[in-house]
Amino acid sequence: MSNAVLEVSGVSKRFGGLQALSDVSIRIQPGQVYGLIGPNGAGKTTFFNVITGLYTPDSGKFLLGGQTYEPTAVHEVAKAGIARTFQNIRLFADMTALENVMVGRHARTHSGLIGAVFRTKTFKDEEAAIEARARELLAYVGIEAFAEYKARTLSYGDQRRLEIARALATDPKLLALDEPAAGMNATEKVVLRQLIDRIRNDGRSVLLIEHDVKLVMGLCDGVTVLDHGKQIAEGTPAQVQSNEAVIEAYLGSGHGQKAVAP
Numbered sequence: 001m002s003n004a005v006l007e008v009s010g011v012s013k014r015f016g017g018l019q020a021l022s023d024v025s026i027r028i029q030p031g032q033v034y035g036l037i038g039p040n041g042a043g044k045t046t047f048f049n050v051i052t053g054l055y056t057p058d059s060g061k062f063l064l065g066g067q068t069y070e071p072t073a074v075h076e077v078a079k080a081g082i083a084r085t086f087q088n089i090r091l092f093a094d095m096t097a098l099e100n101v102m103v104g105r106h107a108r109t110h111s112g113l114i115g116a117v118f119r120t121k122t123f124k125d126e127e128a129a130i131e132a133r134a135r136e137l138l139a140y141v142g143i144e145a146f147a148e149y150k151a152r153t154l155s156y157g158d159q160r161r162l163e164i165a166r167a168l169a170t171d172p173k174l175l176a177l178d179e180p181a182a183g184m185n186a187t188e189k190v191v192l193r194q195l196i197d198r199i200r201n202d203g204r205s206v207l208l209i210e211h212d213v214k215l216v217m218g219l220c221d222g223v224t225v226l227d228h229g230k231q232i233a234e235g236t237p238a239q240v241q242s243n244e245a246v247i248e249a250y251l252g253s254g255h256g257q258k259a260v261a262p
């Protein structure tokens with residue numbers, strides 16, 4: 001019996017004539033930061049969308065914390081214990097930072113959004129607890145000073161941290177981050193790296209899609225490399241960055257990333 005947090009095997013997904021994923025398998029152990037890398041169009045986002053219930057796979061077996069889960073709907077996946085962020089930030093732009101995190105928290109409480117809207121007496125205690133936890137999470141990601149600011153007024157890096165706080169509000173077994181460093185400057189990347197490190201040190205597991213190979217290599221415990229929908233390598237960062245097929249995939253892709261070595 002595996003004690004992996006996430007164990008996915010044999011995932012395939014075809015779009016018309018395009019085989020976007022062919023028999024992809026990954027295993028993430030508790031407390032690991034696991035990277036999924038590969039050139040543009042390799043299938044990384046498709047894989048994320050499959051495991052989080054946005055795309056229905058053609059095949060695949062899915063275990064989360066040892067339990068089978070069917071990634072057929074986003075809310076079912078969230079309930080099973082995977083929370084994700086998106087490549088293109090998806091916050092409620094005109095809600096405050098605090099409200100954005102509270103929405104994430106409502107996803108796992110009894111009151112739901114209806115309770116939040118009507119603020120019935122029955123829900124008041126739960127509301128207070130939700131707000132307290134949301135403030136804690138804002139502090140955890142380092143943006144508590146902006147709790148009352150509308151999400152759209154936050155800097156890009158802070159919006160990404162807010163997305164992470166909102167995802168953490170569901171108390172996930174696995175946090176899935178889709179290109180969290182995209183568009184960040186060097187300083188923001190350092191802060192992001194510290195945050196992901198902290199999340200790991202607190203015992204959570206993270207799956208990361210990231211184009212910044214240096215960030216992935218410096219942060220991840222394990223890495224899987226996709227190219228044209230196929231898994232071409234997996235292992236530690238040191239193992240994959242010296243793998244011939246990986247170097248070839250990056251050199252051949254014409255993305256200007258000379259090699260995967262930092």
Ligand SMILES: Nc1ncnc2c1ncn2[C@@H]1O[C@H](COP(=O)(O)OP(=O)(O)OP(=O)(O)O)[C@@H](O)[C@H]1O
Pocket residue numbers: 015018020038039040041042043044045046047
């Ligand atoms: N909904 C869809 N319908 C048709 N084709 C799709 C769909 N989603 C993705 N694809 C195709 O599947 C392939 C893999 O795309 P995907 O976005 O998963 O790659 P990626 O590795 O995330 O790339 P990037 O790094 O550019 O985000 C691409 O050829 C893409 O055009």
